[in-house]
């Protein structure tokens with residue numbers, strides 16, 4: 001019998017329990033989710049942006065605390081064991097790979113891969129042997145002396161894989177590992193992960209791309225904090241499995257279908273009780289289909305803003321109700337320990353007479369487009385942190401992590 005590595009029973013996550021006081025309603029990022037990870041599994045987790053994918057993997061790997069329910073790691077209830085033991089479990093058995101490879105810029109590739117071993121006081125000879133072996137397998141043995149900025153995105157992500165597996169973890173957890181890679185490199189990364197899975201490593205992979213998910217053995221589809229669909233690969237080949245996945249996921253990725261639908265609902269205050277991650281779009285600009293699927297777009301034309309909410313309803317907001325606009329830069333930490341990194345996004349508040357509509361702009365280029373569009377339409381934008389100026393100062397540095405890190409330093413001055 002295969003052993004159970006992680007077992008989650010009815011776990012829920014509420015980010016801000018005080019919301020009950022502030023707005024009268026708790027918002028669940030996860031609602032009573034059951035999840036079992038067995039040795040040798042390769043599970044992909046899909047779902048629209050904001051559906052709880054990151055929250056789910058952070059909770060089951062104890063990076064974040066669950067609000068309700070029970071979680072067992074390697075058969076032991078996390079409530080019953082000390083935090084220090086949980087930390088040891090995580091360091092020993094789990095390897096993480098994130099969308100931004102989170103390599104340390106000042107260290108060579110060799111040292112980046114060595115970091116987890118140095119933390120565990122492994123001898124230099126042993127480190128050298130281990131690094132030679134994994135880097136050969138991942139075909140990065142020639143770049144060991146380089147710094148991350150000298151390497152391509154695909155190479156950096158392979159280095160991140162090397163770092164994640166150097167201690168031979170039992171489970172590899174990946175959150176959109178191919179989110180910043182082109183398709184050739186994405187498939188290369190997935191081939192590497194599949195090979196590892198064949199050698200017995202258990203994998204949990206978050207992705208929004210059905211082709212990437214088709215490498216897994218089981219796809220779980222999250223919607224609004226609940227797992228609403230599970231597709232098993234069984235004996236299907238990869239292409240058939242891919243089609244099955246598309247069947248489930250395309251139900252809500254077809255933004256155009258919704259936009260073409262003439263029906264829409266009027267805005268009401270209740271809708272904004274829920275946090276909304278919206279990818280902003282301008283009507284006559286070309287957009288990448290992948291981005292359209294990943295985020296909910298906010299479309300601004302001369303009279304209306306339109307977006308699609310989590311229930312796939314088209315919400316139309318008349319621009320005439322907007323009295324002012326404020327933008328603010330928000331930082332959040334991702335990752336753990338020395339791999340932690342800042343992630344930034346921009347809150348865009350549309351101030352109306354009796355409410356404030358808050359959108360999170362996930363993409364700086366488009367935030368600037370939206371700001372310019374609104375300025376042309378005659379709106380003043382309150383931008384206390386000079387986000388716009390900073391953006392113009394670093395136009396070529398636009399690459400999510402890099403640009404934002406510059407911005408942050410600039411802001412601190």
Ligand code: ADP
Nearest residue numbers: 015029047048049050051052053054055056275
């Ligand atoms: P996904 O990874 O599927 O895009 P997340 O797990 O990041 O989704 O988010 C699920 C929900 O929880 C969203 O509504 C999001 O806005 C909210 N959320 C995520 N992180 C936080 C946080 N640190 N504080 C408050 N709400 C959060």
Ligand code: MG
Nearest residue numbers: 053054055175
């Ligand atoms: Mg996420």
